[in-house]
Amino acid sequence: MRHTASVTLVLAAIWLGNSGHYDALLLSFGVVSIALVLWITHRMDVVDHESQPLHLTTKLPAYYFWLFKKIVASNIDVVIRAWRGPSSISPQFERVPAPQKTDIGRVIYANSINLTPGTLSVVVEDDYILVHSLSSDGMAELKSGEMSRRVCGLEE
Amino acid sequence: METYELLSAVLLAAGSFLLLSGGIGVLRFPDVYSRMHAAGITDTLGACLILLALMLLAGFSLVLLKLMMILAFLLITGPTSSHALGKAAWKAGVKPLTGKSLQR
Numbered sequence: 001m002r003h004t005a006s007v008t009l010v011l012a013a014i015w016l017g018n019s020g021h022y023d024a025l026l027l028s029f030g031v032v033s034i035a036l037v038l039w040i041t042h043r044m045d046v047v048d049h050e051s052q053p054l055h056l057t058t059k060l061p062a063y064y065f066w067l068f069k070k071i072v073a074s075n076i077d078v079v080i081r082a083w084r085g086p087s088s089i090s091p092q093f094e095r096v097p098a099p100q101k102t103d104i105g106r107v108i109y110a111n112s113i114n115l116t117p118g119t120l121s122v123v124v125e126d127d128y129i130l131v132h133s134l135s136s137d138g139m140a141e142l143k144s145g146e147m148s149r150r151v152c153g154l155e156e
Numbered sequence: 157m158e159t160y161e162l163l164s165a166v167l168l169a170a171g172s173f174l175l176l177s178g179g180i181g182v183l184r185f186p187d188v189y190s191r192m193h194a195a196g197i198t199d200t201l202g203a204c205l206i207l208l209a210l211m212l213l214a215g216f217s218l219v220l221l222k223l224m225m226i227l228a229f230l231l232i233t234g235p236t237s238s239h240a241l242g243k244a245a246w247k248a249g250v251k252p253l254t255g256k257s258l259q260r
Contacts, residue, residue, distance in 0.1 A: 079197060082197070
């Protein structure tokens, strides 16, 4: 029920934000389209804790703030390597352990790896992620496990 | 010129520089995986800076809300699509060039 309410709220916010027309006719179209999408998502059985991770709401902002700093740092690193050319890179391709207990934890971890330029999650399995990294520094930093620990912290 | 306009101009210039750097990286790096890292610059910080600059210009309006939605969707779909691309390349049997093979 909480998940249905959350989907409805998100859809309504997106519709209102993108519309900009608030007369009766268009608002009723909005209500009808939201109801239609709700019906379809329920039929698809995708309204649950995975599509609407409400239990993470309070912890996510702090994690994303930390991740954003990482994204800025790794962007600068990749920009420097792009200008210095292929001689400045030394790509690595290795398995990185993914100790997260839940699917959504692994997805957040893999997405975070992808969001930071310089590391790319190629294959996600049950207990590891196959990662391509632009430099050995990037791979070493990932293997030091700080990001992984922080994602595990989200799960608790 | 107002302060926020100046700040917006600086952000736009920095964002454009990041997009240019991403393009240069895509052209210069050797294989599909390393090129995807360069493309990653454009769809994370590059897009962030340009959208932030536009948000400053938009002020408090519906446009601001739309720009925030664009940023949120971009930050969710970007890593998902690059994972799909990397996995597709891997499944198609594209072997990444690693440190040693590059030095040959």
